[in-house]
Amino acid sequence: MAESILGKLGFGRASGVDKAGWGRTLAVAVVAFIYFLPVLFIIFxxxxxxxxxxxxxxxxxxxxxxxxxxxxxxxxxxxxxxGSVFSRSMTPDGAPEATGFDRYFFNSIFIASASVLLALVIGTLAAFGFSRYPLKGNDTYLFIILTTRMLPAIVVIIPVILMFRVVGLSGSYLGIIMLYTAFNLAFTIWMMKSFFDELSPDVEDAARIDGSSGMRVFFKICLPQVIAGLAATFVFGLILTWNEFLFALLLSGPDTRTVPVAMNQAVSSGGRGTDWTLLAAIETLFLIPVFLVTFFLQNHLLRGVTFGTVKR
Amino acid sequence: MTAVSSTLPTPRLTAVVAHNWKLAIAVAVVVSAISMAGLPAAVSFWVVGAAAALVAAAFTVNAYRRHYFGALLVAPAIAVLFVMNIFPLLWSLGLSFFAYQANQQTIRFVGLGNYVRILTNDLAAHATWGALINTAMFVVFTVSAQMIVGFLLAILFSKQFPLRKYLLILVLTPMMLSVVASGVFFTYYYDPTFGILSYVINSISGNQFILMSNKVGAVAGIVFADAWMWSPFVMLLVLAGLVSVPKYLYEAAAIDRISSWRQFWMITFPYIRGLLMLALLFRTIEAFKLADLVILLTKGGNDTLTISYHLIRIANEQNKTSEGAAISYLMLFMVIVLTNLYLYLANRRTQGA
Known part of the structure; x- marks a missing residue:
């Protein structure tokens, strides 16, 4: 009871969603099922x-x-x-061999999570800087950062290949992780900046007046309010990096090959056309980690961008 | 000795470096120049890296002492982007003024020759302009389809209902699929002999149905697949905006008997506008780069060649590296003009509101 009265006065849960019943569930279920059908077919x-x-x-x-x-x-x-994802006979009536897919799965998980987390840390700091301590020519910097996402990967890739070859980074984890970090930064910065911009300045100002340092304001006040934004950015970054194909094809070595590249090779090798069931099996396994991460971060995604603080 | 140091305290090393960042730059430049001239590339890279780290440390200390927090926070991101993106982009901008092929050793300065060639030479220009027009068409169709479908899906999910969590993840899944797999499976769905689509239409109409046989069908097939994959992206951003609208605004509107149409424009829309714009911006940029689905579904047949696929063909398959670079800078120019126009309009609207 108290909650609804407070809610009417604009306190309590500042943001909320209306409730709807099973009728809505049924309607959405039909739409969601139709939307999901092509995926279901792959899984089947x-x-x-x-x-x-x-x-x-x-x-x-x-x-x-x-x-x-x-x-x-x-x-x-x-x-x-x-079973044949991980071990199958490569020649007609040959003995089953290990395909190395366990390694490729490890590579995908390691490279994607390392680069997305790195981009999230660096990008969130930068977004906070752009939002709270504008530099001279702030918008120009932001625009230059955005242009790095505008060109097709193929443009960046030729100089990067040459550069990595000179430096000895080609085919190494460090090289591809740094490249993916840069690849995720533009989106992370723009996204997190728009979340920081939305925050009400009142609480921050109060904390500053009480003598909190800039760092304390960032960690104790701003960061907890943008958890939804962090979750959303992490999910998008993960999905994009997880499935990235072109950089991985041209820059990963035999030890750092990721699943999309290996998948492409596995299903089209041997000149027998596409191996549909194998492709579907690899994709189904490959879907599981990113599906689980998204599922568990969903609560943060849906909690509302701002909660429990003073609204403008 | 002790008396001297108490009256004239020797400056700490950090202070020396902080106030002498110009000196740090000078030392770094000299050291890197010597190492690049005298040492093998793989070694000199790390020497130059160490010198750059020294300069970065000097800057950091300096910025911290003078309370330049903005620069301090932004610096790591700019550094990573510079090394991995901006520097390679400048490199390929340089390449676009040369005649260079990645599989040959020769390199020759041609000035604006590549640009003139791709814009005026009969065959090359024809392909470039055709691809650009196709790309514009794909951008309009796929982005508007994604915005509409994503928006409608977000409205569907904007209320709290039983099992919402589980139904939402079903709708999000298409985005998580690898394009390699989903694209290949779309060729199967559209396949005239084995495909589900043709099977259903054949058994209803009795005629053989081939979706990809003409341009309209091929474009529709690609747009459908792309919109299916990326509408959830728009949906998530819009949904994040929708759930952040404070409830009391709607309650106040209900008391004032404001119609739901006006409620949407007065209350909901201002809250989701920022995220809607962000979704529009990023989807437009991605749609401009559309290549993978085209490669998998039509291989550019039926006049569906996009500029990005055209670029991949020229730079990667025909090894015309510098001509590819010229095309990509033509693209960049167009996207920058478009984005600036967009940001100008977006900013003007926010200031006007």
Missing amino acids: TAFKPQGDALLVPPTLSPTSLFGLIPDHFVFKPTLENF
């Missing part, structure tokens, strides 16, 4: 026996749902494809 393909991938009409479901779905749309689910 990962469980299909190899010969089933290109059947016409396509098989659509692992169960007949108690006879609801006609038999020719039903496939027998198998886990074989997931």
